[in-house]
Amino acid sequence: MEEGHNLTVEQCKRISATAIQSVDAFSDKQILLTYQGGRIVVNGSGMKIVNFSKTSGAFSATGEISGVRYVQKGGSLRQKLFK
Numbered sequence: 121m122e123e124g125h126n127l128t129v130e131q132c133k134r135i136s137a138t139a140i141q142s143v144d145a146f147s148d149k150q151i152l153l154t155y156q157g158g159r160i161v162v163n164g165s166g167m168k169i170v171n172f173s174k175t176s177g178a179f180s181a182t183g184e185i186s187g188v189r190y191v192q193k194g195g196s197l198r199q200k201l202f203k
Contacts, residue, residue, distance in 0.1 A: 125155050129185055135162060136180040143172055143179070151181060158192040 125139040137153065137160070144159070145152040146169060151162040155177075167183030 125157065127160070127188065129188065132164075132185045134180065134182050135185055135188070136178075138179075139177045140172065140179040141177065142174070143169065148183070153179060158190060161187075161189045161191065163187040163189075 125137070127135070127137040129135050137155070139155050140153050140160075141156065142154045143151065144154055146167070148167050149163065149165055151167060151169065153160040153162070162181070162185060164183050164185040164187070167181050167185070169179075169181045171178060171180045173179075
């Protein structure tokens with residue numbers, strides 16, 4: 121797998137990413153991915169996974185993408201402050 125991580129959203133209809141370690145959960149409304157730095161949550165509607173290769177780390181999906189959120193390993197700063 122590559123060292124660097126890239127994520128591209130094209131016209132809110134296609135998402136592609138590199139260095140993805142696993143697809144942890146998916147539905148037509150949300151996809152949860154893991155990469156070296158933590159997790160990526162992709163929200164939308166009508167989403168379908170087009171490609172995922174565990175060996176190369178390549179991932180792509182289509183649908184109406186409404187948001188992408190990164191969650192770093194170890195939780196958020198807010199979670200650490202208010203334990």
